[in-house]
Amino acid sequence: MSNPAAGRDQEATSAEPNSTFGDILSQFEQSHASPADSRGEGRAGTVIAVSGDSVFVNIGMKIEGVIPASEFRDKNGQIDIHPGDQLRVGITGRDEQGYYRLSKLKVQRPKDWAGLEKAFQEKRAIAGVVSAVVKGGLSVDVGVRAFMPASRSGAKDAAEMEKLIGQEITCLIIKVDVADEDVVVDRRAVLEQQEAQARELRLAELKEGMVVPGTVRSLTDFGAFVDIGGIDGLLHVTDISWGRVNKPSDLLKPGDQIDVQILKIELQGAGKRGRRISLGLKQLQPDPWTLAAEKFKAGDRVRGTVSRVIDFGAFVEIESGIEGLIHLSELSWSKKVRKPADVVKPGDSVEVVVLGVSVGERRIALGLKQALGDPWDQAEKRFPVGSIVEGPVTSLTKFGAFVQLDEALEGMIHIGDISAEKRINHPQDVLKAGQAVRAAVLEVDRAKRRIRLGLKQLQPTTMDEYIAEHKEGDLVSGRVADISRGKALVELGEGIQAYCNIAAAESKAVEAAEPQKADLSTLSSMLANKWKHGQHGASGTGKREPARSGQIRSFRILKLDPAQKKIELELAS
Secondary structure, eight states, X not given: OOOHHXXXXXXXXXXXXTOOHHHHHHHHHHHTOOHHHHTTXXXXXXXXXXXXXXXXXXXXXXXXXXXXXXXXXXXXXXXXXXXTXXXXXXXXEEOTTSOEEEEEOOOOOOSSHHHHHHHHHTTOOEEXXXXXXXTXXXXXXXXXXXXXXXXXXXXXXXXXXXXXXXXXXXXXXXXXXXXXXXXXXXXXXXXXXXXXXXXXXXXXXXXXXXXXXXXXXXXXXXXXXXXXXXXXXXXEGGGTOSSOOSXXXXXXOTTOEEEEEEEEEEEEXXXXXXXXXXXXXXXXXXXXXXGHHHHOOTTOEEEEEEEEEEXXXXXXXXXXXXXXXEEGGGTOSOTTOOSGGGTOOTTOEXXXXXXXXXXXXXXEEEEXXXXXXXXXXXXXXXXXXXXXEEEEEEEEETTEEEEEOSSSOEEEEEXXXXXXXXXXXXXXXXXXXXXXXXXXXXXXXXXXXXXXXXXXXXXXXXXXXXXXXXXXXOEEXXXXXXXXXXXXXXXXXXXXXXXXXXXXXXXXXXXXXTTOOOOHHHHHHHHHHHHHHTTXXXXXXXXXXXXXXXXXXXXXXXXXXXXXXXXXXXXOO
């Protein structure tokens, strides 16, 4: 005697030689499906376990089913189901572990056309079983044959549509035509409604300040979108790390599992029905600025990396999450620097000096030039007075010209020290920017940070030539040009002037004449000599004639000073 059940099993397992175990199991389950399943009434189940997120149900199959615990939460968020409870469920598919995905059976499959029309008018969800993939969509048994467009199936691709065959689904009727026996259903609308309900439940659980696990879903230039349980939150680029982040992809990639803190939940959109959730990652780490005042003091030397360069300075990261600013004026001692990019570029490693710390404003002022040393500290040793320097003219003003001595120091040639031969109205009459010049150092004033230079001091003049051709003690002739306060200005040649102390010479002449006793014969001799020689003096032991303007007299050179270009004389006759 044959066994019918065994025959059915044999048919189920032998009909498709190339069938997988899953296909065979599905065929077996379909062959053993209860009449209630085919009528859309679902099947009875018994709760066997309740976990935090899932409810496990014995549905009389070899494998248990699982229902999301969210379907049993009450208004207070408590799960109102316990092991041993009875319920009716519908099978919606399989999960990754092989468990049947179940749902509480809240809908029934209409039993006639009148029921279909009523469900359509009430926009009430109904149950159906996907029977096949057809052109443009799926065939669904809802008591009659219905069509579901692929775009309304909720499946992402053809492979997902194939997996729906044999599964019970919940859908809405979007078209019913009794005369033509045409019914069109929509599963996607139901799924979207379920997702919206799940989001609302999830949103109700979330509070600002909570730390939740999440998955990086996508990246943009301004941040990352993170799935925190069916809801997307935005992790802005500024909240990824305390350090500077150029772009989120430098630290994150899609699929990363991260813990984030909910910073803000705010209503947005039309009617304020939507919600925007702001997330933070760096907030889970200590703020480095809390210890900045203790770690960095004014005057400290620190090393850092230039993170960015802007018009008025450069930012340097001296520790992860802590940046300081080098202002343009603190980049270099040189006045030639007009923009920060002339000195540093992003990525440069630099040593800087901490100039000031303001934790409240999250600011640290840094100096690059201070780390290089003040060039004025050695200016007097490097450029002593009287030394000769060379350099290009950097700029011209109406009162002088500036000369570059090195990268940091400039000297100035006053207009009066440019030429000794002629009077000039503007330095540009003689010099031009970029011209290389040799000059003498006339003064170094560290307090005023000024170096005075001279050009004319290096130019040979007629005075230089005259001094070079004479020596002290030489007798020379000159014209008394002017007498003032006992000193005579004497012209020894064109452009050559000297000074003679007339008061001292006359005093000596008086002292030499006083011991002589005048008698008649001596007086007669002096008068005769004066008559013979006029006003140019007396011969013999007579008194020296006083010097006066316009006289041409003989002088003796007392002192020659080449550096100061000065000549001192005394009357010789």
